[in-house]
Amino acid sequence: MVSTFSxxxxxxxxxHPIPGPRSRQLQEQRNGEVSSAFGAALPVFIxxxxxxxxxxxxxxxxxxxxxxxxxxxxxxxxxxxxAKVAAQLDRFTHTCFMVTEYEGFTEVCRWLNAxxxxxxxxxTALFSTGAEAVENAIKIARSATGRPNVLVFxxxxxxxSLLTMAMTAKENPYKLGFGPFPEQIFRAPNAxxxxxxxxxxxxxxxxxxxxxxxxxxxxxxxxxxxxxxPIQGEGxxxxxxxxFLAGLRKxxxxxxxxxxxxEIQAGMGRTGTLFASEHDGVEADLIVTAKxxxxxxxxxxVTGRTRLMNAVRPGGLxxxxxxxxxxxxxxLGVFEAFEDGSLLANAATIETVVRAHLExxxxxxAVVAEVRGRGAMLAIEFxxxxxxxxxxxxxKAVAAACHAAGVLVLVCGTYGNVIRLLPPLVxxxxxxxxxxxxxxxxxxxxxxxASRALQDAAAA
Ligand SMILES: *Cc1c(COP(=O)(O)O)cnc(C)c1O
Numbered sequence: 001m002v003s004t005f006s007x008x009x010x011x012x013x014x015x016h017p018i019p020g021p022r023s024r025q026l027q028e029q030r031n032g033e034v035s036s037a038f039g040a041a042l043p044v045f046i047x048x049x050x051x052x053x054x055x056x057x058x059x060x061x062x063x064x065x066x067x068x069x070x071x072x073x074x075x076x077x078x079x080x081x082x083a084k085v086a087a088q089l090d091r092f093t094h095t096c097f098m099v100t101e102y103e104g105f106t107e108v109c110r111w112l113n114a115x116x117x118x119x120x121x122x123x124t125a126l127f128s129t130g131a132e133a134v135e136n137a138i139k140i141a142r143s144a145t146g147r148p149n150v151l152v153f154x155x156x157x158x159x160x161s162l163l164t165m166a167m168t169a170k171e172n173p174y175k176l177g178f179g180p181f182p183e184q185i186f187r188a189p190n191a192x193x194x195x196x197x198x199x200x201x202x203x204x205x206x207x208x209x210x211x212x213x214x215x216x217x218x219x220x221x222x223x224x225x226x227x228x229x230p231i232q233g234e235g236x237x238x239x240x241x242x243x244f245l246a247g248l249r250k251x252x253x254x255x256x257x258x259x260x261x262x263e264i265q266a267g268m269g270r271t272g273t274l275f276a277s278e279h280d281g282v283e284a285d286l287i288v289t290a291k292x293x294x295x296x297x298x299x300x301x302v303t304g305r306t307r308l309m310n311a312v313r314p315g316g317l318x319x320x321x322x323x324x325x326x327x328x329x330x331x332l333g334v335f336e337a338f339e340d341g342s343l344l345a346n347a348a349t350i351e352t353v354v355r356a357h358l359e360x361x362x363x364x365x366a367v368v369a370e371v372r373g374r375g376a377m378l379a380i381e382f383x384x385x386x387x388x389x390x391x392x393x394x395x396k397a398v399a400a401a402c403h404a405a406g407v408l409v410l411v412c413g414t415y416g417n418v419i420r421l422l423p424p425l426v427x428x429x430x431x432x433x434x435x436x437x438x439x440x441x442x443x444x445x446x447x448x449x450a451s452r453a454l455q456d457a458a459a460a
Contacts, residue, residue, distance in 0.1 A: 008050035010428050012406045012435070013061040019044045020058025039173075041066070041410055042403050049076035052427030052435075054408065063407045063435040065421045070233070070265045070377070073292040074337040075426040081295040081333035088329035095325070097126075098318045104328035111335050112303040115274055118283035123309035125302050126323030130264040130290035131159025133300035134227070136317055137286045138163060140302060141225035141258035144311035149218060151211070151226040151257070153190040155235030155414055158227065158262055167227060169235065170414055186223075188214050190232065191244035194370050194381070195388060203241035211251055220255035225286075230276035233265035236413030237379035237420050239372050245280040252285070258308060260286045264300070265377075268292035269338055269425060272347040272375030279374060295334040299327035343425045347375035353429060354378045354421060357436040365447040367391050379420040380443070381413065390415035394446050401442035407435045 019027065023044040044056040049072070054062045067073055074081060088104065097105050109124035116122065125140075127133045138150055150167065158164040160174060166181035168174050175181070191207035193200035215223060226248060232238040245261075252259035261284035266276035268289060273279060275287065285308060290300030298321070302309070337343060351374065358380055361368045369383035382391040382398075395417045402409045412420045419439070423432060 005048065008048055008053050008055055009061060010051050010053055010431050011061060012053075012063050012431070012438075013059075014406050015059040018042075018056075018060055018062070018404055018406060020056065020060060022057040026057065041399075042408055051075055052424055052431040060406060063423075063431055063438075064427070065407060065409045065423050065435055065439075067292075067422045067424045068296070069291065069410065070270055070422045071291045071294075072296050073269055073376075073425045074295055074334050074343065075424050076296060078295060078333060078337055078426070080336040081330050084329040084333035084336075085297070085326055088326050091325075093324075093326055094321075096320055097323050102325050102328075104325055104332060105323045108299075108301070108323065108328045108331045108335075109303075111332075112289065112301055116284075116287045116289075116303045117275055117278055118305075120283075121306045122303055123306045124304075125309065125317050126328070127300045127302070127319055128298045128321045128324065128327070129159070130288070130300050131161040131164040132319065132322075133264070133288045133290055133302050134158045134167065134260075134262060135161055135163050137227070137260050137288050137302045137304075138225060139317065140286060140304070140308055140312055141260065143313075143316065144308045145224045145256065145258060147222050147224040148184045149186060149223040150184060151186050151188055151214065151223055153188050153228050153232075155190050155192065155232050155238055156187075156227070156229060156262075157232065157234035186214055186218060190228075190235075190238065191241040192232075192236075192238040193241045194372075196241070200241065204243040204247060207241070207244060208247040208251065211248065215251070215255060215257075220257070223255065223257045225258040225260050226252055227260040227262055229262045229264075229266060230280065230282075231266045231271065231374060231377060233377075233420075234412050236381065236415075236418040237373045237377060239374065240280075242280075245277065245282040249282050258285045260284060260288065262288045264288055264290040266374075268334070269343050269347060270375060270377045270422070271373075272344055272351065274338065274344070276374065276377075293331055293334065294327045295330040295337075297324070297327040297330040299323065299331050346425045346427075349429070350376040350423060350425070350427070350432060351378060353432055354436060357433070357440055361440065361443055365443060367394055367447050367450060368443065373420075376421070376423055376425055379412070379418050381418045383417060390417035391450070392416040394443075394450060395419050397446045397449075398439070398442045401445065402435075402439055405438045405442070407438045409439065 196203035286304035
């Protein structure tokens with residue numbers, strides 16, 4: 001498909017203070033029409049997006065360190081995705097796969113069966129959203145095992161539907177006021193090294209012991225599934241202590257529990273491998289994907305052992321839009337984009353560049369507690385250097401300063417004290433470095449202000 005647009009300049013540019021006058025006008029209209037329950041990390045309205053740039057309706061060019069939320073990994077105007085979707089748009093937009101079928105659905109399933117970790121025989125089911133896929137993974141695990149219970153983890157995020165809200169750890173804003181929730185959800189500690197009470201070196205073994213204790217207490221034979229993110233996303237880009245995922249895999253095997261890995265945020269090339277669980281050498285029984293899978297179109301999937309995937313009675317899974325033909329076409333474009341390996345290499349390069357900019361702050365800025373993550377899924381956490389008390393105020397001020405300077409960053413973490421970086425894998429290195437200089441300067445400035453405030457308080 002030939003774009004009618006000229007390429008979007010890959011440089012940061014502020015033509016109006018952000019948000020500009022047109023964005024403010026549109027925001028007012030939005031407030032008069034749209035439920036106020038929808039927040040916006042940066043209230044600007046986007047006109048075009050490409051590579052590492054979001055261009056807003058005021059002509060500002062903003063560096064994109066969000067990719068939606070880890071969705072547009074191959075770029076918001078990827079040529080492979082555009083070509084596939086345009087071709088499909090010409091043929092038909094929808095039939096409903098449960099009514100009459102189309103090949104694209106099978107092709108997406110074939111790719112996922114072949115490329116997800118584990119060489120065993122697999123089947124895939126497609127859906128539209130991440131939460132829907134997680135729910136279906138639970139339906140499959142319960143069907144296959146005949147057991148009710150689900151084990152999830154502190155700091156976990158699995159979606160906003162009723163079941164996935166129950167599985168999500170954080171109360172506000174995800175769950176507050178939306179209960180009662182489904183029962184039979186149990187939560188175990190997550191082996192996040194930084195704040196592990198027994199010290200980082202004991203995080204994996206002690207967290208695994210806690211899992212065993214929860215299972216023993218509630219009867220391991222009543223657990224259908226344990227569900228974990230290979231790197232927790234909303235919870236703060238927490239990389240599990242080495243050996244934790246492998247240990248969970250062993251526990252799941254010992255008790256006949258279906259091991260579900262939620263790769264919705266960390267998967268599809270984000271961390272430099274197609275799936276983040278590859279870093280831990282762990283194979284899930286069921287792997288859940290979404291976000292970057294559809295290249296911007298809504299598509300999600302559950303992929304796993306045939307024995308489990310076929311345990312549900314015919315007709316037991318589905319959905320009107322499940323595996324929509326346009327979304328499947330987009331995913332086939334995403335797979336093409338990953339074929340030559342360059343995007344995975346880009347993720348590794350992004351990690352090197354980001355670490356080179358952010359890691360020196362560990363020594364020079366007292367409130368920087370950790371720089372962590374993998375590939376193009378990296379974060380910086382702010383906390384008191386001695387007590388580790390979370391400093392959400394600093395994360396918030398840094399994000400605001402970045403936004404004002406035309407760099408879109410997102411905050412995450414249970415305490416809201418983590419800034420996460422999720423640039424598109426196609427971002428240019430110069431642009432990446434420009435954004436990182438803005439971020440670094442904002443961190444240095446906020447930290448200096450915080451320490452001045454401390455000194456003033458001590459002097460008073
Ligand atoms: C975003 C996300 C979900 C939910 O996906 P939706 O498409 O928003 O329903 C589930 N799990 C993880 C790890 C996510 O990051």
